[in-house]
Amino acid sequence: MIPTLFRIDERNDEFEGTFTLRLCAPTGNRPAAFSPGQFNMLYAFGTGEVPISMSGSLDDDDAYVHTIRCQGLATRTIERLNKGDVIGVRGPFGRGWPLDTIAGKEVLIIAGGLGLAPLRPVIYQLLNGHHGARRVRLFYGARRPRELLYYREFERWADAIDITVTVDHADHVDRAWKGRVGVITEPLEAARISSAGTIAFLCGPEVMMRFCIHTLLKKGLPESAIYLSMERNMKCATGLCGHCQWGPNFVCKDGPVFCYGSVRSWFNLRAL
Amino acid sequence: MKGMAQLLHEHPFFAGMQEKHLDFIAGCGENHIYNTGEYIARENEPADHFFLIRDGQVAVECFVPNYGALCLQTLHNGDIFGWSWLFPPYMWTFDARAEDEVHAIRLDGKCLREKCEADPAMGYELMKRFARIVTQRLRATRMQLMDVYSLQWPPLDRGQ
Numbered sequence: 001m002i003p004t005l006f007r008i009d010e011r012n013d014e015f016e017g018t019f020t021l022r023l024c025a026p027t028g029n030r031p032a033a034f035s036p037g038q039f040n041m042l043y044a045f046g047t048g049e050v051p052i053s054m055s056g057s058l059d060d061d062d063a064y065v066h067t068i069r070c071q072g073l074a075t076r077t078i079e080r081l082n083k084g085d086v087i088g089v090r091g092p093f094g095r096g097w098p099l100d101t102i103a104g105k106e107v108l109i110i111a112g113g114l115g116l117a118p119l120r121p122v123i124y125q126l127l128n129g130h131h132g133a134r135r136v137r138l139f140y141g142a143r144r145p146r147e148l149l150y151y152r153e154f155e156r157w158a159d160a161i162d163i164t165v166t167v168d169h170a171d172h173v174d175r176a177w178k179g180r181v182g183v184i185t186e187p188l189e190a191a192r193i194s195s196a197g198t199i200a201f202l203c204g205p206e207v208m209m210r211f212c213i214h215t216l217l218k219k220g221l222p223e224s225a226i227y228l229s230m231e232r233n234m235k236c237a238t239g240l241c242g243h244c245q246w247g248p249n250f251v252c253k254d255g256p257v258f259c260y261g262s263v264r265s266w267f268n269l270r271a272l
Numbered sequence: 273m274k275g276m277a278q279l280l281h282e283h284p285f286f287a288g289m290q291e292k293h294l295d296f297i298a299g300c301g302e303n304h305i306y307n308t309g310e311y312i313a314r315e316n317e318p319a320d321h322f323f324l325i326r327d328g329q330v331a332v333e334c335f336v337p338n339y340g341a342l343c344l345q346t347l348h349n350g351d352i353f354g355w356s357w358l359f360p361p362y363m364w365t366f367d368a369r370a371e372d373e374v375h376a377i378r379l380d381g382k383c384l385r386e387k388c389e390a391d392p393a394m395g396y397e398l399m400k401r402f403a404r405i406v407t408q409r410l411r412a413t414r415m416q417l418m419d420v421y422s423l424q425w426p427p428l429d430r431g432q
Contacts, residue, residue, distance in 0.1 A: 168421065181346045185412065190284075190348070208421075
């Protein structure tokens with residue numbers, strides 16, 4: 001697949017090392033539609049490609065929105081790009097969140113750090129009243145108050161979503177922080193969660209998801225009601241090269257969103 | 273107006289505890305309201321009480337010289353605070369400060385210790401509950417130490 005050229009239409013720095021780009025096709029064509037949870041391969045010319053989840057609204061159908069953290073060579077190159085610069089895009093790829101199964105259910109959105117980015121399109125959908133969820137709760141854990149993603153949007157989200165935010169650390173820079181300090185499993189542990197009619201979407205560092213899944217299972221949530229977004233090194237993004245093979249699955253093609261009940265044995269297998 | 277035994281019964285910490293034990297413990301408890309900014313406990317001062325938080329947010333802090341108070345954790349409705357009353361020398365090891373108006377049940381540590389000695393079965397029930405809380409806090413602390421949202425664990429195969 002050959003990347004399509006997209007132009008950076010907007011750039012927002014979320015916090016140090018993390019930024020959001022809105023990408024438009026230079027020809028003015030509408031980009032292919034995506035499902036929440038899918039990703040694009042972003043190509044920094046001369047450097048390499050990286051898989052980055054969609055983090056914008058489905059209603060913004062003129063563009064793709066991606067939130068990116070500087071982690072490696074390609075993301076550091078992309079970080080140097082500004083409004084008007086051009087980037088290569090392949091996608092959308094993968095399977096997203098099972099939004100067609102949430103009607104009448106309570107949806108628990110559990111995100112850690114940058115893991116909120118792939119879940120933001122879900123939140124937008126739910127805020128717009130799509131999919132008929134009975135209730136939506138967001139549990140969001142971040143490293144520090146100044147590393148809370150999309151924090152400015154929370155006030156608007158809170159009209160329709162019960163939001164619990166916690167940070168692992170709050171130092172002198174964050175003296176104004178009056179919210180929770182502690183790990184995300186604590187409010188999750190304290191929450192009353194019905195084991196029936198509830199579905200959980202998780203995205204964040206794998207170790208954080210593991211502890212959250214322990215908590216959810218302890219509360220009686222069935223494995224079939226827990227969905228998580230996985231991350232592995234990807235190259236082709238179409239299930240051909242095998243870089244992202246995870247047990248019998250390719251994260252790029254069969255995921256990145258998986259039902260925990262289907263991948264439990266791989267999720268709990270070390271070195272995979 | 274609810275009695276102390278009823279308030280204890282409703283708190284998650286005492287969930288499942290026998291009524292006779294709750295009635296016994298209730299004799300050591302009193303309701304207390306802490307104003308915003310008020311210290312509930314101070315490091316190195318006598319730890320005479322333990323607290324069941326009914327409403328409000330409590331910051332567990334450590335004072336760092338040339339820096340000030342560092343918040344290590346916040347506690348909320350349904351949480352408990354304080355186990356220093358259980359072990360000699362019965363001194364607080366951290367500060368606890370009310371971040372907003374905190375409604376708490378304050379239980380007298382000395383009174384509780386005496387009741388635990390007098391009724392080992394009740395004491396064991398209480399210790400099991402404290403052990404669970406200590407385990408949860410230790411797990412949370414370990415997770416905090418892992419700093420899972422930092423950049424410290426780049427993928428092994430990122431080709432650099």
